[in-house]
Amino acid sequence: MTHIRTRFAPSPTGFMHVGGVRTALFAWLIAQQAAGTFILRIEDTDKVREVEGSIAQIEDSLHWLGIDWQEGIDKGGDYGPYLQSERLDIYKQWADKLVASGRAYADPYTRDELDAFRELAKAEKRPFLYRHHRPENPPEWDGSQPLRFRSDPKEYRWHDAVMGDLSTGPEAIDDFILVKSDGYPTYNFCHIIDDMLMGVTHVLRSQEFISSTPKFLNLYEALEIERPTLGTLPFVMAIDGKKKLGKRDGAKDVLEYGREGYLSEAMMNFLATLGWNDGTEQEVFTVQELIDKFSLDRVQKSPARFDEKRLLWLNGQHIRMLSLDELIERVTDFWPAAAAGASDEHKREVLALVQDRLKTLADLPILTSYFFEEPDPNWLMLADNKQLRKLEHEQIRSLLTATRDTLADTSVAFEPSTLQETLNQLLETTGEKPGILLSLIRLAVSWAPFSPALSDTLATLGRDITIARIDRALHALDD
Structure with a gap:
């Protein structure tokens, strides 16, 4: 059997959000399921859009999610370098091969000349195709001009592992730039070279690249290389379903969810089920279940909506799936400040009480702070309770006094059942x-x-603290 090799090849142009991370996750799941290799390659050939610190952020995002790579940046491997800016000589060699075979040529036109060609096509009400304006005698390519691929327009039929059988006519094929005038290759060129040399067997791309696939197929043929399995992933849409979720539309840094108290396995579960299901009603999956059950043929063809309420629900489910020991390790940075001096035993007891009520780890302070510090009475809170706000002053006093007298009786054991x-x-x-x-x-x-x-709350607080707090509440009632 073929050794499965998948890859994630992001551009370092900012933080990672759910759309990009989902692509990484699906590729990782395919490799994990087949005991294959997952590669992290950085496509940093667009220096204009590159954002400092993005590579570290990409690595941190994948590490947080539990997506590890066996080969690639910071790990090494037999097919490096895994940073595209360090592979320019490799792309130059393959560009020269295309020139020598007549499948690439130097683009001699200025921007104004290209604009004139486009305006002419517009005036004649036909689509602009660069191949209609190929220079008859292009200059020798010396690296100062863009290098264009000489396409061979034809019909294509191919199978997409997600979208199924697809086809297109020759009108979708055009000459495109392989290497820019600054010497850096374009995505359309270098990712195909890298995938070939790195032995990538499965290539997953976002839906935005599906219109470019015929061009890629044309280039595969020109390079005389076998195409990998192609899979096109539908967009992740904003919750209203009207447009693709993007950084400009409020998509958050994936690491921000970790800081907000979301579990990495809940996020993985959420991302995996954004457009995929195993054919059952199951919604909550462990990481191993995702590895065992994932398949590209169960990825839906239509876009998936990003529903943060569902993510919150999944997070609560995964918090409840943790053992208490595991949860204690996860909440280290989320305890209220007042818990700093508390014993580990007391914190463990408190955490056991609230685990089933946590939606995120960041809920911990509001659910537990009163176990570690004296809260200030605030009778204005009655206004938020439809039933309590109807009580008269004397009713409140009578009920709390009766409670205090009953709980002060030392014959009442302060344990939950009693x-x-x-x-x-x-x-x-x-x-x-x-x-x-x-x-x-x-x-x-x-x-x-x-x-x-x-x-449970009263038992954990103990008799003395419970009585003291009721007394203080009664005193505040008269203020």
Whole structure:
């Protein structure tokens, strides 16, 4: 069997967002599934658009997601260099071969002359094709002029691993630039040379390149090389579905999600299912399940919408899938400042209480800060609760006083099951609904909009702190 070799070849023109990372993920999954090789190559031939620090950001993004490469930049390999700007001599050799075979020529035209050709085509209401204006006697290519590919217009039929069987006529084939006047090759040329020399078996591209595929096929033939398996990935659209998600439309740096408390495996799950499913109703996948089940023939042909609410839901699911030990390692940078002096045992106890309520790791402070510091009473929070805001001052005092007296009884063990029984008895003796009494107690001891089960919260706080907080709440009620 052929050894599978896939690659991700981004340009260092800024941060990585979900569209680019999804392409990397799909290529990585193909290689992982086949015990193949995943290559990271950097296409840095467009020096005008290059952004300093982008290469490190690309590497950091892939590392965070858990996408590792076996060959390429910073790893080495038998087919380097893996930075295209260090491969200029290689492209020059192949350009010279095309010139020698008559399949490439120096472009002698100025920008004004090319514009005139375009205006003429426009006036004659026909598409502009450069091949209609090939120079009869092009100058010898000395590197100071652009080098163009001499195309051979023809019909093409090919199979795309995602889009299926495709075809096009000769009108889609034109002469295109292989090497610019600054000596740097174009993407259309150098990626084909690199893929060939690096033995890439599967090439995944975004949908924006599908119109260029016939040109690539023409170049494969001119170079007399076997084309790899081609797969075209549909766009990732903004949530409204009206346009492609892009940096200008608010697409975030992938690493920003990590800083916001998203798990890398949740992001991987989300990206993989942006336009792919395994044919079942399953939505939550482990990394290994994605590796085992992924296939290009299950990638949908239509664009997928970026739904951050779904990402948030998936993140909560993956947080709950972690063992407590794994979660403790992940939340190191997300604890509230007040937890700095707390024991590891206490933090572990608190984390166990809130794990099921975390949507992101960044939720940790709002869910746990009152376990580590005394919260300030704020009776204005009653206005946010439809039931509590209807209570009169004396009703609040009566309910909290009854609660305080009951919980102060040392015969009441401060452990979850006993406390739950005690709270149930309080509901009976006061005649109040759970949504009122339990919400009121929860507010008085935490002053937080969310909290775990009340019996667990009280048990973790302990009797002394619970009573002190209810007393303080009663005192603040009169201020």
